[in-house]
Amino acid sequence: MKVPSVAERVAEELRYQLAEGFLVPGAKLTEATIAEDLGVSRNTVREAFAELAGERLLLRQPNKGVFVATLEAGDIHDVYTVRRAIEVSSIRTGGSPERIGAVRAAVEEGKRAAAANDNEGLGSANQHFHGAIVALAESNRLNTIMAQILAEMRLYFHKATMNAHFYSDWLKENEQICSALEAGELERAGDLLLAYLNRSEQQQSAIHGE
Amino acid sequence: MKVPSVAERVAEELRYQLAEGFLVPGAKLTEATIAEDLGVSRNTVREAFAELAGERLLLRQPNKGVFVATLEAGDIHDVYTVRRAIEVSSIRTGGSPERIGAVRAAVEEGKRAAAANDNEGLGSANQHFHGAIVALAESNRLNTIMAQILAEMRLYFHKATMNAHFYSDWLKENEQICSALEAGELERAGDLLLAYLNRSEQQQSAIHGE
DNA sequence: TTCGCCGGATTGTTCAACGATCCAGCGATC
DNA sequence: GATCGCTGGATCGTTGAACAATCCGGCGAA
Numbered sequence: 353m354k355v356p357s358v359a360e361r362v363a364e365e366l367r368y369q370l371a372e373g374f375l376v377p378g379a380k381l382t383e384a385t386i387a388e389d390l391g392v393s394r395n396t397v398r399e400a401f402a403e404l405a406g407e408r409l410l411l412r413q414p415n416k417g418v419f420v421a422t423l424e425a426g427d428i429h430d431v432y433t434v435r436r437a438i439e440v441s442s443i444r445t446g447g448s449p450e451r452i453g454a455v456r457a458a459v460e461e462g463k464r465a466a467a468a469n470d471n472e473g474l475g476s477a478n479q480h481f482h483g484a485i486v487a488l489a490e491s492n493r494l495n496t497i498m499a500q501i502l503a504e505m506r507l508y509f510h511k512a513t514m515n516a517h518f519y520s521d522w523l524k525e526n527e528q529i530c531s532a533l534e535a536g537e538l539e540r541a542g543d544l545l546l547a548y549l550n551r552s553e554q555q556q557s558a559i560h561g562e
Numbered sequence: 563m564k565v566p567s568v569a570e571r572v573a574e575e576l577r578y579q580l581a582e583g584f585l586v587p588g589a590k591l592t593e594a595t596i597a598e599d600l601g602v603s604r605n606t607v608r609e610a611f612a613e614l615a616g617e618r619l620l621l622r623q624p625n626k627g628v629f630v631a632t633l634e635a636g637d638i639h640d641v642y643t644v645r646r647a648i649e650v651s652s653i654r655t656g657g658s659p660e661r662i663g664a665v666r667a668a669v670e671e672g673k674r675a676a677a678a679n680d681n682e683g684l685g686s687a688n689q690h691f692h693g694a695i696v697a698l699a700e701s702n703r704l705n706t707i708m709a710q711i712l713a714e715m716r717l718y719f720h721k722a723t724m725n726a727h728f729y730s731d732w733l734k735e736n737e738q739i740c741s742a743l744e745a746g747e748l749e750r751a752g753d754l755l756l757a758y759l760n761r762s763e764q765q766q767s768a769i770h771g772e
Numbered sequence: 773t774t775c776g777c778c779g780g781a782t783t784g785t786t787c788a789a790c791g792a793t794c795c796a797g798c799g800a801t802c
Numbered sequence: 803g804a805t806c807g808c809t810g811g812a813t814c815g816t817t818g819a820a821c822a823a824t825c826c827g828g829c830g831a832a
Contacts, residue, residue: 357624358785382813393786395605398815399612406616408703414567415793415814433701434648441647491643493618497707568816593783603817608784625783625824 362390362400370409370420371506377422381410407500409507423508423560432553434501436546438494439485443533444542447488452533455484459530462523479506481526485545509556522548572600572610580619580630581716587632591620617710619717633718633770642763644711646756648704649695653743654752657698662743664694669740672733689716691736695755719766732758 356364366386369375381401387394401418404410410418458481465473479502486498525548532541566574576596579585591611597604611628614620620628668691675683689712696708735758742751 384813395787396785399609402609402612403616406613416795417813430701430703433699434703434707437648437651437699437704438644441651489643489647491640493640493644493711494647497644501703592781594781605818606816626826627782 358392359396359399359403362386362392362397363403365390366400366404367409367503370404371503373510375420377420377507379420381418381420383417408504421504421507427508428553428556428560431501431504432549432556434497435482436549438489438498439482439549440542440546442486442489442491442494443529443545444538445489446533446536446538447490451484451488451490454487455481455530455533458484459523459526462526466523478522478526485529508560568602569606569609569613572596572602572607573613575600576610576614577619577713580614581713583720585630587630587717589630591628591630593627618714631714631717637718638763638766638770641711641714642759642766644707645692646759648699648708649692649759650752650756652696652699652701652704653739653755654748655699656743656746656748657700661694661698661700664697665691665740665743668694669733669736672736676733688732688736695739718770 366375366381375381383394383397383401387397390397401410401412405412405418409421411421412418458477461480462474462477465471465477483495483498483502486494525544529541529544529548532538532544576585576591585591593604593607593611597607600607611620611622615622615628619631621631622628668687671690672684672687675681675687693705693708693712696704735754739751739754739758742748742754
């Protein structure tokens with residue numbers, strides 16, 4: 353029976369287009385255009401913009417317009433700093449068996465995607481994996497923070513910048529991390545995860561502007 | 563020369579009133595009333611509401627209105643889970659001498675407030691202390707997350723719930739943490755900070771609903 | 773007492789308008 | 803030929819009014 357508000361649906365549609373890469377970083381979004389395209393009022397678009405700007409997906413420049421967020425110098429390090437903080441902290445809490453099961457499920461999802469040569473599926477499986485790790489901490493706030501970070505990464509590090517062998521390493525590593533977690537070796541799981549995040553940051557830095 | 567937008571100023575005014583306790587948790591904010599009080603349009607108020615709702619300071623209930631956020635069951639644990647993740651992680655990065663100096667400055671600020679019996683000052687000094695710790699990591703995103711968490715805590719754990727001896731313990735502890743940080747004993751500093759956060763959570767849980 | 777309906781109040785959304793601000797282009801000046 | 807300043811058009815920021823949808827409290831009927 354619940355019907356999300358129009359503004360919410362507009363935000364959702366924009367989020368989708370951002371994740372799919374239909375809107376590339378730096379692109380300008382004109383209020384009137386979006387309003388007309390989606391058959392909605394300019395004020396409503398405005399509200400959606402405010403929401404997405406709060407999530408750092410859009411950048412609002414007063415009197416100039418809103419633009420799809422672009423990667424500034426230091427942003428990569430910034431994002432990974434947040435991930436190190438919340439992912440490592442979360443995995444070290446251990447988590448309930450159900451939550452650990454969700455992590456395992458994400459690992460298996462990745463294996464299936466790899467077997468099917470589904471590059472797209474590999475990406476989302478990896479995101480599910482890291483989302484499941486944060487979920488171990490049972491904190492709504494951490495979960496939403498992580499969801500925003502993952503949305504940012506989908507935007508910045510889009511399919512174009514992702515090649516297949518990029519994921520292949522992760523699979524083995526995710527498996528190791530998950531095994532350590534299941535075995536209760538929280539210290540080791542945290543160390544493995546931290547090492548992965550550090551290496552991933554290096555790779556991304558090397559690919560992008562550096 | 564930069565003039566923040568009207569919506570931004572409205573949001574700022576509401577943030578102030580929330581921090582000062584003029585607006586208590588659970589209170590209803592009627593769009594028309596706020597608009598008239600601040601001499602601003604209803605649409606503008608709406609935009610400010612959206613922003614504050616994104617910061618979890620206000621809760622939006624569709625077709626019912628916006629209310630000052632209230633502490634739900636599990637929220638205390640949730641907030642402290644976030645703090646443990648980002649504060650401990652930040653302090654373990656060490657940080658530049660300038661940033662460490664900022665932490666030291668916050669400690670001294672607390673001492674002065676204690677000497678002057680300035681209860682109000684003690685509270686903000688403590689917030690500066692923890693903000694400075696997060697700033698060690700040099701991450702804009704972590705800083706804004708922490709700022710939001712601190713705003714939430716100002717709202718929930720307001721002066722009324724704070725008594726003087728609540729702070730007195732912290733002073734010595736902050737001093738110890740800061741000393742360990744200055745000495746480069748990052749592990750110990752992190753452990754001390756973690757212990758403090760755990761104890762603080764227990765205290766708050768005991769005071770509130772439990 | 774409980775149920776259901778009604779009216780007032782508030783929200784969700786749209787629309788039209790106007791001043792403020794920015795930007796590109798163009799001409800004038802050095 | 804390059805720089806400066808102006809002008810016009812486009813877009814944003816904000817307002818005010820309007821109307822449907824929804825919620826809430828109260829009142830009457832079963």
